[in-house]
Amino acid sequence: xxxxxxxxxxxxxxxxxxxxxxxxxxxxxxxxxxxxxxxxxxxxxxxxxxxxxxxxxxxxxxxxxxxxxxxxxxxxxxxxxxxxxxxxxxxxxxxxxxxxxxxxxxxxxxxxxxxxxxxxxxxxxxxxxxxxxxxxxxxxxxxxxxxxxxxxxxxxxxxxxxxxxxxxxxxxxxxxxxxxxxxxxxxxxxxxxxxxxxxxxxxxxxxxxxxxxxxxxxxxxxxxxxxxxxxxxxxxxxxxxxxxxxxxxxxxxxxxxxxxxxxxxxxxxxxxxxxxxxxxxxxxxxxxxxxxxxxxxxxxxxxxxxxxxxxxxxxxxxxxxxxxxxxxxxxxxxxxxxxxxxxxxxxxxxxxxxxxxxxxxxxxxxxxxxxxxxxxxxxxxxxxxxxxxxxxxxxxxxxxxxxxxxxxxxxxxxxxxxxxxxxxxxxxxxxxxxxxxxxxxx
Ligand code: ATP
Numbered sequence: 001x002x003x004x005x006x007x008x009x010x011x012x013x014x015x016x017x018x019x020x021x022x023x024x025x026x027x028x029x030x031x032x033x034x035x036x037x038x039x040x041x042x043x044x045x046x047x048x049x050x051x052x053x054x055x056x057x058x059x060x061x062x063x064x065x066x067x068x069x070x071x072x073x074x075x076x077x078x079x080x081x082x083x084x085x086x087x088x089x090x091x092x093x094x095x096x097x098x099x100x101x102x103x104x105x106x107x108x109x110x111x112x113x114x115x116x117x118x119x120x121x122x123x124x125x126x127x128x129x130x131x132x133x134x135x136x137x138x139x140x141x142x143x144x145x146x147x148x149x150x151x152x153x154x155x156x157x158x159x160x161x162x163x164x165x166x167x168x169x170x171x172x173x174x175x176x177x178x179x180x181x182x183x184x185x186x187x188x189x190x191x192x193x194x195x196x197x198x199x200x201x202x203x204x205x206x207x208x209x210x211x212x213x214x215x216x217x218x219x220x221x222x223x224x225x226x227x228x229x230x231x232x233x234x235x236x237x238x239x240x241x242x243x244x245x246x247x248x249x250x251x252x253x254x255x256x257x258x259x260x261x262x263x264x265x266x267x268x269x270x271x272x273x274x275x276x277x278x279x280x281x282x283x284x285x286x287x288x289x290x291x292x293x294x295x296x297x298x299x300x301x302x303x304x305x306x307x308x309x310x311x312x313x314x315x316x317x318x319x320x321x322x323x324x325x326x327x328x329x330x331x332x333x334x335x336x337x338x339x340x341x342x343x344x345x346x347x348x349x350x351x352x353x354x355x356x357x358x359x360x361x362x363x364x365x366x367x368x369x370x371x372x373x374x375x376x377x378x379x380x381x382x383x384x385x386x387x388x389x390x391x392x393x394x395x396x397x398x399x400x401x402x403x404x405x406x407x408x409x410x411x412x413x414x415x416x417x418x419x420x421x422x423x424x425x426x427x428x429x430x431x432x433x434x435x436x437x438x439x440x441x442x
Contacts, residue, residue: 005326007194007265010319013326013337017397019043019347020195032188032198039397040318042347042378044202047314047321048181050344051204054229055179062177062206063170067158069183070139070149078288079157079281081134081150084252088128089189092117100190101128107190133186135199151185156309158182159207160281163293174295174305175218177208184313193266195315202314209295209305212279216256218308219276223258226272226310230260234342235324239263240271253280262320271320272312279304321345325398331423339398340421344442346398349377353390355406357383365430366405369415372434377441395420401440403433 014020018037022029036044056062076082088101095110099117109115109123118125135151152158159178166178184203195201210218223242230240245257256276261268282293282304296302325339343349352370354362363383370381380399382390387404394402402418409415414427417436428436 003328005265005323010265010322010326011194013339013396014040014322017393019322019397030199032192033200034195034198039347043318043321043341043345044314046345046347047317048202048204050233051312052179052181055177055204055206059177061172061175062179062208063166063172065159065162065166065178065180066182067155067162067180069152069185070137071152071158071161073149074288075157075161075285076134076150078284079160080252080284081153081157082132085134085153086130086132087189089131090117090125090128093124093126094122098189099125103190131187131189133188135185135187153186154184154311155180155182155203155205156207156311157281159205160285160293160307161289163209163282163285164291167295173297175208175210175214177206179204179206181205181314193264195319196264196266196269198315201316203311204314205309205311207277208308208310210308212303212306215276215278215306215308219256219258219274222308222310223260223274226274226312227260230262230271230320233321233345234340235262235320239320239324241268243268251275253277262316262323264319265323269316271316272310274308274310277307277309279306281307336392336395338395338420341398341400343400343440346400347378348380348394348397348399349441350379350401350403350437351390351394351399352379352381353387353402353404354383355387355404359407361410362405362407365409365415366403369403369405369430369433373437376434377437391418401437403428405430 017039019040021035021037023033023035024030056064089098090101091098092110097110099107104117107117109117109120112120117123134153137149137151138147139149140147159180166172181202181204183200185200188197188199190197208218208222227242231237239262241261243259243261250257254275255278258274259270260272262271286293294302294304321341325341327338327340329336352366354366356362366381370379373379391402400420404416404418409430413430415430415433416425417428418425
């Protein structure tokens with residue numbers, strides 16, 4: 001007990017409880033792609049809607065957008081992705097594996113896994129070559145160079161090319177933001193590490209357009225606001241840190257970038273990036289499209305806004321929340337695994353359990369309570385198996401509360417509520433459960 005949380009343990013829990021499966025598993029899977037089962041879908045929905053609530057619903061200055069995945073390929077020429085969105089790769093002529101040249105110290109030699117590529121005497125690495133991360137596809141019936149298109153590697157460009165639409169139609173003036181959630185695709189060459197680095201992921205990005213002289217202030221603001229958001233949903237402060245990128249590390253467009261890092265079971269890694277993109281994107285698209293992407297004030301003053309971008313994927317948040325919430329502990333001489341997820345994040349908010357499944361009175365009360373609660377919250381009814389096993393199942397999927405209907409319920413119309421973390425139980429009138437739960441859920 002109290003052993004370190006490993007990625008293997010998280011993968012195993014996700015599979016056992018139906019959060020995440022390897023994709024197309026019956027055909028042997030496909031590296032770095034996953035499918036989500038019931039609880040995974042519920043948890044992703046929660047992450048998505050908490051982000052949306054924070055970024056759009058509770059603010060006056062940010063509007064939503066949902067742009068296409070396949071854009072005019074000229075977008076990616078203008079943005080610099082066709083020329084520059086690449087990783088340096090090396091091949092090993094001995095084991096025939098391919099590695100990212102900048103991540104060799106995290107990789108294993110194909111023949112001697114205890115060594116890094118290049119460390120074993122028979123390793124024979126090529127010089128690094130650049131490999132574009134965008135997936136290519138073709139649009140239309142004719143296969144020629146003019147039909148080449150790309151699956152977007154980030155959602156941000158769909159925002160920049162809609163800048164003028166939003167400015168005019170949503171009648172915005174800097175500072176204002178455009179937020180988008182959607183799939184992005186990258187042909188990542190360093191596989192593994194579960195959902196941390198996958199080929200397709202759901203990005204949540206917000207481009208915040210500001211007067212140029214306010215860019216630094218807003219950059220600091222968004223780094224802090226995003227950091228605080230993770231604390232709000234329960235990630236432990238000691239597992240989070242802010243790391244500023246050095247000049248060499250920054251993307252071609254960025255004048256400052258800070259990563260919010262989480263200490264994953266595989267070590268510290270980027271959870272979310274906050275970048276000051278300057279006026280790079282709007283200027284590039286103005287030049288390439290011929291459409292002026294700038295702000296014109298009522299007095300006729302005009303300027304190209306600078307852009308601050310917080311960008312994260314649901315997948316990286318999902319793994320961080322699972323790693324942070326995963327605990328193995330001993331209770332009354334028996335081991336239990338529990339996911340201490342924030343109630344807002346937990347896939348199921350409460351379980352409703354009749355103590356004895358054969359007792360029709362208990363089942364009747366439990367079903368009635370379940371029907372009452374399910375209209376408002378994602379709750380689960382379960383009458384299968386011993387009560388201890390049912391509790392343990394709910395602990396493993398992170399359900400914060402369990403309401404149990406027992407014999408006493410039939411006499412006095414009360415139920416017990418069991419707290420996932422403290423295991424404390426108290427009795428509540430069955431008629432008050434809905435309000436009690438409503439007070440505890442966001
Ligand atoms: P890394 O250095 O880890 O490859 P990056 O700097 O390329 O990440 P960005 O381009 O800044 O990542 O993407 C913004 C966010 O999108 C990241 O902070 C991360 O949350 C998420 N992300 C990027 N690539 C992946 C991926 N392959 N799988 C899952 N999430 C990803």
